[in-house]
Amino acid sequence: MRMYDLIEKKKRGGTLEKEEIRAMIRGFVAGEIPDYQMSAMLMAICFQGMSDEETTCLTLEMAHSGDVMDLSPIEGFKVDKHSTGGVGDKTTLIAGPIVASLGVRVAKMSGRGLGHTGGTIDKLEAIPGFQTALDTERFFEIVRRVGIAVAGQSGNLVPADKKLYALRDVTATVDSIPLIASSIMSKKLAAGSDGIVLDVKTGSGAFMKTLEDSVTLAGKMVAIGTGAGRVCTALITDMDVPLGYAIGNALEVEESIRVLDGGGPEDLREVSLRLAAEMLHTAGRGSETQCYELAAGALRDRSALRTFAEMIRAQGGDGRVAKEPDRLAKAPFCREVKAEESGYVAHMDTEACGIASVLLKAGRSTKDDVIDPAAGIVLKKKYGDAVAKGETLACLYASDEALFAQAEQTLRRAYRLEPARPAARRWIYARVSREGTQRFE
Numbered sequence: 001m002r003m004y005d006l007i008e009k010k011k012r013g014g015t016l017e018k019e020e021i022r023a024m025i026r027g028f029v030a031g032e033i034p035d036y037q038m039s040a041m042l043m044a045i046c047f048q049g050m051s052d053e054e055t056t057c058l059t060l061e062m063a064h065s066g067d068v069m070d071l072s073p074i075e076g077f078k079v080d081k082h083s084t085g086g087v088g089d090k091t092t093l094i095a096g097p098i099v100a101s102l103g104v105r106v107a108k109m110s111g112r113g114l115g116h117t118g119g120t121i122d123k124l125e126a127i128p129g130f131q132t133a134l135d136t137e138r139f140f141e142i143v144r145r146v147g148i149a150v151a152g153q154s155g156n157l158v159p160a161d162k163k164l165y166a167l168r169d170v171t172a173t174v175d176s177i178p179l180i181a182s183s184i185m186s187k188k189l190a191a192g193s194d195g196i197v198l199d200v201k202t203g204s205g206a207f208m209k210t211l212e213d214s215v216t217l218a219g220k221m222v223a224i225g226t227g228a229g230r231v232c233t234a235l236i237t238d239m240d241v242p243l244g245y246a247i248g249n250a251l252e253v254e255e256s257i258r259v260l261d262g263g264g265p266e267d268l269r270e271v272s273l274r275l276a277a278e279m280l281h282t283a284g285r286g287s288e289t290q291c292y293e294l295a296a297g298a299l300r301d302r303s304a305l306r307t308f309a310e311m312i313r314a315q316g317g318d319g320r321v322a323k324e325p326d327r328l329a330k331a332p333f334c335r336e337v338k339a340e341e342s343g344y345v346a347h348m349d350t351e352a353c354g355i356a357s358v359l360l361k362a363g364r365s366t367k368d369d370v371i372d373p374a375a376g377i378v379l380k381k382k383y384g385d386a387v388a389k390g391e392t393l394a395c396l397y398a399s400d401e402a403l404f405a406q407a408e409q410t411l412r413r414a415y416r417l418e419p420a421r422p423a424a425r426r427w428i429y430a431r432v433s434r435e436g437t438q439r440f441e
């Protein structure tokens with residue numbers, strides 16, 4: 001098999017055989033296939049797509065390219081969740097502790113921010129002392145004792161995705177349905193949980209910009225998960241507007257704590273509750289309605305907040321943060337972005353909001369960048385809000401005032417104001433399971 005021939009085949013719309021995909025992934029991980037050939041293949045896949053069979057083969061080959069977690073030493077049903085990536089998406093910090101506080105175990109491997117989207121590991125590391133590098137023994141011990149542990153992906157879990165993602169990130173080949181499906185599902189299968197709930201984002205801040213593409217992506221991932229013997233469902237949730245008001249690591253932890261403490265923004269609370277309900281349902285804890293009620297109860301009686309504090313302590317962090325979020329890092333400088341005209345916020349370019357936060361150093365522009373945990377944005381106006389000229393649209397936070405100019409320009413361009421109030425939006429559009437797609441009108 002010559003990589004040149006496989007690239008040629010895919011470029012012409014051909015179907016790669018199982019053995020060809022296997023040889024390609026093994027050769028790439030072993031360093032025998034150079035980046036330039038794999039980049040050409042990735043671009044060919046972006047243009048020509050992959051059949052369901054090819055996508056499944058690619059996923060399984062990637063999942064077995066390194067270590068595979070065996071969670072069987074932890075008794076009971078283990079559930080995982082994964083978001084396709086968004087701006088202000090901090091639902092893991094809320095849904096995870098809710099589910100764990102209700103006795104369903106969450107053994108979660110999470111990632112860092114990618115491009116304009118944030119990552120759970122970066123958010124948790126904004127908590128003083130919090131450790132995300134856990135060896136297997138400690139990871140298992142915390143899941144058993146607290147009900148939840150969130151760790152960074154261990155060194156040799158799905159090395160194929162690490163190498164492929166780094167290449168996709170710099171070759172404009174991220175937004176391909178088979179490549180996203182295989183990237184996410186290879187990690188989820190290798191992480192070993194019995195149940196997988198996917199949060200597939202849709203809109204201007206998501207990798208999938210349209211609802212139809214998001215439903216297609218969700219369908220493919222659910223088919224791969226169920227085909228591999230896992231209980232797997234997906235919710236399609238809105239990412240045309242940032243979730244909640246905070247974008248940036250410590251700011252997002254603080255907003256999550258407010259939700260866990262019974263308050264916080266309504267969109268963030270609702271999406272987190274629905275994801276938590278889906279995770280509980282996957283674990284057989286009752287109907288979706290019953291599970292939603294259970295989840296809401298864990299916020300009301302603060303048991304999820306207590307579990308979050310316990311998880312922070314177990315992972316070496318300052319658990320007092322859960323009661324006193326003021327202990328989180330604060331940026332020394334703040335700039336208010338004022339509206340230059342009056343109107344209603346009729347559109348938000350959510351990807352641009354994410355980019356503005358990266359410009360403040362809340363995320364990375366290159367993979368070696370060091371992020372500033374205190375940096376970010378607190379939105380004061382979101383989609384549908386009335387704005388008067390001179391009112392504050394958002395507050396920017398940074399450790400270096402020189403970063404404000406470009407971030408402010410980018411954020412300003414993300415807002416479109418119009419004279420009429422726009423139609424209300426949904427937060428959750430559809431649920432995808434092995435039974436099919438249920439759309440919420």
Ligand code: URA
Pocket residue numbers: 083084085111114174179180181183184207
């Ligand atoms: N998240 C991932 O883990 N992989 C992708 O390809 C896109 C989002």
